[in-house]
Amino acid sequence: MNEMRAREVLTAAGLTGEAELIALGENAVFALGDLVVKIGRDALRHPELRDRAEREVAVARWLATAGVPAVRAAEPGARLVDGHPVTLWHRLPDAVRPAEPRDLAPLLSAVHALPAPKDFGLPRRELLGGVERWLSLAGDAIDPADAAYLRERRDGFAAAAAGLVPHLPPGPIHGDALARNVHVGPDGPVLVDLETFSSDLREHDLVVLALARDRYGLAAEAYDAFTSAYGWDVREWDGCAVLRGARETASCAWVAQHAPANPKALAEFRRRIASLRDGDAAVRWYPF
Numbered sequence: 001m002n003e004m005r006a007r008e009v010l011t012a013a014g015l016t017g018e019a020e021l022i023a024l025g026e027n028a029v030f031a032l033g034d035l036v037v038k039i040g041r042d043a044l045r046h047p048e049l050r051d052r053a054e055r056e057v058a059v060a061r062w063l064a065t066a067g068v069p070a071v072r073a074a075e076p077g078a079r080l081v082d083g084h085p086v087t088l089w090h091r092l093p094d095a096v097r098p099a100e101p102r103d104l105a106p107l108l109s110a111v112h113a114l115p116a117p118k119d120f121g122l123p124r125r126e127l128l129g130g131v132e133r134w135l136s137l138a139g140d141a142i143d144p145a146d147a148a149y150l151r152e153r154r155d156g157f158a159a160a161a162a163g164l165v166p167h168l169p170p171g172p173i174h175g176d177a178l179a180r181n182v183h184v185g186p187d188g189p190v191l192v193d194l195e196t197f198s199s200d201l202r203e204h205d206l207v208v209l210a211l212a213r214d215r216y217g218l219a220a221e222a223y224d225a226f227t228s229a230y231g232w233d234v235r236e237w238d239g240c241a242v243l244r245g246a247r248e249t250a251s252c253a254w255v256a257q258h259a260p261a262n263p264k265a266l267a268e269f270r271r272r273i274a275s276l277r278d279g280d281a282a283v284r285w286y287p288f
Contacts, residue, residue, distance in 0.1 A: 040085040053078035053085035069190040099182035103189040105229030125198035138256035157246040168202040177205040206234035
């Protein structure tokens with residue numbers, strides 16, 4: 001979805017005024033007055049996206065009831081506008097500083113202490129579930145042999161993950177636990193981007209930053225501050241390599257979907273796939 005199409009959906013939803021685009025990725029996100037509007041991709045082609053939008057709003061209500069600092073929904077559900085799920089959120093105050101990994105730790109601790117919600121169900125963290133869609137979107141822009149290799153990795157890591165013995169009790173997780181999904185306002189850090197909330201191994205949330213340390217240049221000191229605040233380093237767990245491998249596979253495939261239209265994405269995909277094929281865990285990856 002491009003910005004022009006997203007703005008057409010905004011207009012069709014009756015959301016008029018000066019809308020500032022603040023993110024364009026899996027969703028288009030606009031700031032509009034006191035609101036933030038999130039527009040998902042075409043749910044007529046991908047019906048699961050409407051369910052995901054509805055669940056994100058339900059998660060926000062549940063976290064509010066539980067007292068977990070998080071973004072709050074401005075409407076009780078998702079709208080479907082021209083086939084796109086649209087959700088409205090209360091705009092947060094301006095950030096007082098950039099979020100750091102240590103800000104994430106108490107929020108994850110609060111989420112990991114929660115039992116499953118009673119009013120709705122959380123899915124498993126299907127980390128590898130988008131691989132096929134992303135590779136299909138990549139099409140001929142990537143080598144078919146690379147696509148086949150990622151599918152093989154996906155299947156192998158999915159099977160290995162199913163047999164993991166967790167260190168922490170399974171339950172609700174954020175699902176994409178990075179500092180970019182924390183907003184530090186005047187009242188402290190709050191969680192944002194709730195659409196990947198799941199019920200699964202809590203270790204999923206912790207492997208994210210371990211991979212950021214190893215692949216994306218997160219400073220060791222920042223990672224250590226996070227593990228100290230959380231109280232445990234997931235790298236001590238025998239299953240860490242399996243969840244890391246699954247996330248690397250998904251992250252590589254995610255970049256592939258942008259390759260047809262973006263030469264930088266294609267270059268990053270090639271960097272990532274080569275490092276996976278070579279088994280080189282030290283090659284630096286770059287956020288995209």
